[in-house]
Amino acid sequence: MLVVDKSHKILGLGEEQLDKAGAGLTAREVAQQGEVWPAIADLLASRRADIDAFLGPLLARPDLRIVLTGAGTSAFIGECLAPALLRRGLRAEAVPTTDLVSGPRLFLQPAVPTLLVSFGRSGSSPESVAAVALADQLVTDVHHLVITCNADGELYRMAQGRANALALLLPDATHDRGFAMTTSFTSMLLSAALAFGALGADAVAAPSAAAPRLQLAALPLLQALVEQRFGRVVYLGSNALRGLAREAALKLLELTDGQVVALFDSPLGFRHGPKTIVDEGTLGVVMLSNDAHARRYDLDLLRELRNDGRAGRVLALSGIAEPGLGADCVTLDDMADADDLALALPYIVFCQCYALLQSLALGLRPDTPSVSGTVNRVVRGVTIYPYQGENDVSGR
Structure with missing residues (x-):
């Protein structure tokens, strides 16, 4: 359901007008957030037992390192969340997947128990998938928490059937169809804050x-x-x-x-x-x-x-x-x-x-704002190279 006024307008513009202007998807996704967030709180409450069973033993470990990761907007979720986790006495760092993939031994510590928290709207960005694989390859004791908006994404599929992984799949309304991440950003941030106890359910209203x-x-x-x-x-x-x-x-x-x-x-x-x-x-x-x-x-x-x-x-x-x-x-x-x-x-x-x-x-179409078409909703053109260790000379 959308958050609209009685004239069925969003930001003073009719929905038909927004659709013709190529802004209908983005406008609806921006407008709906106040109604989506309580649904996120309900979802997290329904998964509370699973979340506590997975996170509880990990967060009790004083040597646990929490790495909050994602690409672009999904990376900024970690930047927002990390200070709150540090305040709770947890060792938390926000490291974008785009850094993890290009410098795995700079940002992954093999001997340190690690919880990799992966955020992804589509869950199919090449760097997000590669970051999970690199953590599995390099870190001896690694666990994964995946927060995503897409049941068909690779991150969600990778987390299934693994004892060291838990996936939180958010409602389909959070899976923005417009170019820009809006509902997906706030919903993944809220989900993580609730999962880690950085916010209580009473903070959502x-x-x-x-x-x-x-x-x-x-x-x-x-x-x-x-x-x-x-x-x-x-x-x-x-x-x-x-x-x-x-x-x-x-x-x-x-x-x-x-x-x-x-x-x-x-x-x-x-x-x-x-x-x-x-x-x-x-x-x-x-x-x-x-x-x-x-x-x-x-x-x-x-x-x-x-x-x-x-x-x-x-x-x-x-x-x-x-x-x-x-x-x-x-x-x-x-x-x-x-x-x-x-x-x-x-x-x-x-x-x-x-x-x-x-x-x-500016006369743009917000659902597809890149006039040149060189910037895409799900990033393209990324080549993922296998990591062969610190002595890898294959690229020279």
């Missing part, structure tokens, strides 16, 4: 209610941002929200076919050189943390960017209402006490909406 409200309430602001035609957009977030900022930047790059330059950083890191990109054609978006300590740094950078007067506009996304944030702020209702992982879900919906509307304004 607030973002699920906030997302559809946000799409309606923020529509005038989103339309105004699109009309300003920013050539550069910078997304900033601390800790878990830094990974989210990276995903927001990629979404804008993808859906605008690279016509809008999008960057990401942490608020503290941005001052160390990247801030030089800011000019009058730049939109800055600061994703404010609900963590009191991190938020101080976020607010400092927000004020600094506004006081500099160089950016075309500086917007804040916040779960906490406070007067000092000014008019250029999107505040989410009932999210003041939310963990940043829960806050991330409606935050990214706002960013997805902006990317979608900007894509349409």
